Amino acid sequence: MRQPQKSKFGEVVFRQKLVDQHLGKNKSFPGQPDQKQILDVLKERVDSSRKIFKNLQKRNLTLSPFLEIGAEKCQRASLLSSGFKSPGFALDISFESLKSAAYFAKKLKLNKLPVLICADAENLPFADNSLPFVFAFETLHHFPDPRKTLEEMKRVTANNGYVFFSEEPVKQTVNLPVWRRDFNLTKYEKILKKLFILPFLSTLGASETRYGILENVFPVSTWQSCLKMFEEIETIYEPVFFGPKSKVGRNNQFINPLTRFLIGLQGGGITALAKIKKPQNPPTVKNVYDLLACPKCRKKLSRNISTFNCKSCKQTYPIKDKVIFLLNPVLRKKLYPNI
């Protein structure tokens, strides 16, 4: 199932307003982090991602050139480009989020930015078998089903490369979703939190869903069935508040019953690392830009000063504020009529 166009449009409009709030320009969403809060959130994300990337490096993964899907403000991709000296791409459907990457990288003392790509995760503008490391954090739950995006991630990953995702929610069964809450709680929600009943009566994503953004929480069974597309995979399920993690492989899908029970009770998170095998090694490229492909016909693109062009289907893809627009032209006209 594909992400509906109204959800894609919602991502664009909501994130445009949200970025302005994060930059201190307005206060559209009292429930969402303000300028100071977002910096704290991003600092935490950078610290936890640093640990994750270091662990992956210890396992001899090639981290570059990487592709991050749903990169939003690109703090993780900027960390790889700066702290790990790994060039790569940060992709998001929100132009405003990508545009804010430079501001936030500076605030987070990250001195190098990735290549910024405005595109659709369900139609990645890259050739098959091209990148050694393709990853996403907190992204797959914005789709009706994680399958299409995971298939795309697998398609563009090179032979012996890896697909990695983390911080995706897993469904809590003991939940009466009476209403949705935001990042900042209301007075009554704070009381319910103190009584330990808030997570049983409400779910996250109040502001997002008002804009048509999908805030899905897939059950373990959905993840298990989607992840069958990977021949070699390691998956970690984890309850959200307390309890043991459970690590499972491709042929050993048995999740620790206590972990599964506690996820049912509290909700949980999933992290997965899949090794990709392709019949051939990827072609060697001189420049990372040579990995880009036309989102319409997947042929190689040639670069001009302010555009990328597809000679095969005669399409032009603009570059604006250092962001390369590689959306299918029909979708681009709907989401960004002025670009």
Ligand SMILES: [Zn+2]
């Ligand atoms: Zn083309």
